[in-house]
Amino acid sequence: MVEEPGLSDQYPTASPWPVFVALGLALSEIGVFVGLFPVAVFGLILFGGSIAGILTESGYVERPWPTLLGVGAVLIVVAAAFTVWQVPAAEIALSNVGTGPLLTRLVAVAVAGVVMMAMGSVASIMEQTAA
Template identity: 50%
Template sequence: MDETPGLSDQYRMASPWPLFVALGIPISEIGILFDLFPVAVGGLLLFSGSVAGMAHESGYAKTPWRALAVLSVILSVLGGVIAFTDVSLVTRGYAIIAAGVILLVGGVVGELFVDEREPSY
């Protein structure tokens, strides 16, 4: 019995990542703009994880874990610049740094413990 009835290999499968990228951007912007720490961190995690998944799915990244690590460094640097240059934006910068640290931990744990076998369909 076929798991995907009515579909064949000639049709392209739709990717779920653009929807999550489109949701992650406004959620993180709302959290950063209105100084809502958990919303900002959650939105940045959603956005960055989706970008890493999209890069892996399209073949630009060998694994999504290294893409997460690169995005975590970018977020941490950006958060540090925001937190340490303007006194009124300190908590917003800390939210961006927190998202970067969480992404770095996720990238390291994924790289070390996730087995990269191809799925069998």
């Protein structure tokens, strides 16, 4: 009889998702607060995808795609709200991305949300056509 402490009979192995949630959160914080655009986008995508994966694995949702769409939409709304709230109206233009640190960070959050929504939409469509 092999005994594995901390694991039940229902779950014979540990889930990898908490590691990816923590890694995604850390990368997104570093990327957003330090201003590293690709790191922020990748970290937010990893974080959102891990949330979708952990909710699917735990049985709270059947498929991860709606969760991915929801997290992407939340990121877009938060980025838009902070842009309207914190960035002067004269500076809100795509030509100013990269010149102002706040606008660049908010665009990174919005881009991550758009990518997550695109991934969730495409995957959902592919899943429906395959069935």
